[in-house]
Amino acid sequence: MSQQLTVIGTGVIGNGWIARALARGWDVVAFDPAEGAEARTRAFVDNAWDSLEKQGLAEGASPERLRFVASLEAAVEGADLIQENVPERLELKCEILAALDAAAAPETIIGSSTSGFKPTDLQRDCAKVPGRVIVAHPFNPVYLLPLVELVGGEATTSATTDTAQALYQGLAMRPLVVKREIEGHIADRLMEALWREALHLVNDGVATTEEIDAAVVYGCGLRWSLMGTFLTFHLAGGEQGMRHMLEQFGPALKLPWTKLEAPELTDELIDKVVEGCEYQAAGRPVAELDRRRDDFLVELLGLVQKYWPEAEGLEGRI
Numbered sequence: 001m002s003q004q005l006t007v008i009g010t011g012v013i014g015n016g017w018i019a020r021a022l023a024r025g026w027d028v029v030a031f032d033p034a035e036g037a038e039a040r041t042r043a044f045v046d047n048a049w050d051s052l053e054k055q056g057l058a059e060g061a062s063p064e065r066l067r068f069v070a071s072l073e074a075a076v077e078g079a080d081l082i083q084e085n086v087p088e089r090l091e092l093k094c095e096i097l098a099a100l101d102a103a104a105a106p107e108t109i110i111g112s113s114t115s116g117f118k119p120t121d122l123q124r125d126c127a128k129v130p131g132r133v134i135v136a137h138p139f140n141p142v143y144l145l146p147l148v149e150l151v152g153g154e155a156t157t158s159a160t161t162d163t164a165q166a167l168y169q170g171l172a173m174r175p176l177v178v179k180r181e182i183e184g185h186i187a188d189r190l191m192e193a194l195w196r197e198a199l200h201l202v203n204d205g206v207a208t209t210e211e212i213d214a215a216v217v218y219g220c221g222l223r224w225s226l227m228g229t230f231l232t233f234h235l236a237g238g239e240q241g242m243r244h245m246l247e248q249f250g251p252a253l254k255l256p257w258t259k260l261e262a263p264e265l266t267d268e269l270i271d272k273v274v275e276g277c278e279y280q281a282a283g284r285p286v287a288e289l290d291r292r293r294d295d296f297l298v299e300l301l302g303l304v305q306k307y308w309p310e311a312e313g314l315e316g317r318i
């Protein structure tokens with residue numbers, strides 16, 4: 001029997017979940033009160049479908065299995081999994097999660113896409129079954145990137161984590177169970193560190209947005225997509241691996257190589273960053289850039305599988 005994903009909030013991330021679930025042959029029911037939401041979602045799915053086809057669709061997968069409804073209560077009916085994707089504001093998320101908890105069947109898992117809130121805070125107003133609420137943090141584009149960070153709060157039961165793991169695997173994802181809740185989980189902490197440093201480099205006039213992106217694209221980024229930070233540095237230590245790398249570069253940890261504290265987001269900095277990105281985009285609309293990125297990611301994911309087949313067992317190792 002086919003499964004149903006309920007998606008609450010259909011912005012960039014909600015739409016990404018919708019496209020992923022449809023491609024895996026699930027039924028999807030969506031709710032978003034914004035005017036024109038359904039038309040935007042259908043255009044989004046159309047734009048993503050080509051790369052999803054290249055990746056391989058599940059049997060019966062079709063954009064026609066998406067249905068929009070007019071209320072949150074109607075949306076949760078029959079759901080095997082509910083995914084909350086409203087804007088990143090704690091009060092709003094708590095209100096929506098409490099309403100979902102009140103309306104949904106008690107056994108249904110409720111995942112939140114939050115980028116940084118802790119699950120214990122998100123569960124606080126859920127009066128019925130707070131233990132079924134879990135952070136399930138994806139990465140844009142959700143329909144192609146496999147990682148989902150699963151983070152339980154004080155109330156989250158181990159049964160919820162286990163069931164959630166199986167459900168997200170059913171959506172062809174790689175769940176990473178984060179053992180301890182922390183603002184920003186794991187990956188956003190890493191991305192935020194790079195982001196803060198990049199903003200300083202622009203703010204201090206050291207580099208343009210384009211130059212910083214070139215440093216990532218033609219340098220560290222290429223390696224990261226296969227091996228990540230630690231294993232990459234293990235290789236940087238030569239034959240003796242990480243031990244030699246730490247001997248050589250350990251002292252640099254005491255040097256002022258990073259600021260880490262975010263710079264003040266002044267109007268001037270905003271203008272520099274926005275103008276820099278618009279220059280790089282060179283008039284190409286985001287949907288066109290999305291398609292280019294998606295085609296690249298489909299091939300890149302194939303390369304990761306080819307050159308690091310052990311990663312297939314990732315779920316077992318983490």
Ligand SMILES: NC(=O)c1ccc[n+]([C@@H]2O[C@H](COP(=O)([O-])OP(=O)(O)OC[C@H]3O[C@@H](n4cnc5c(N)ncnc54)[C@H](O)[C@@H]3O)[C@@H](O)[C@H]2O)c1
Pocket residue numbers: 008009010011012013014031032033034037084085086087088096113114115116137138139140
């Ligand atoms: N954008 C990213 O790269 C990214 C990545 C991972 C996680 N997230 C997280 O995903 C969540 C959504 O982010 P986004 O970037 O998709 O935001 P977004 O602004 O693109 O979309 C939010 C959507 O929620 C809808 N919404 C607002 N109030 C609602 C309500 N009461 N009920 C139902 N829908 C409502 C809005 O109409 C909008 O369509 C956030 O928690 C964010 O932190 C974002």
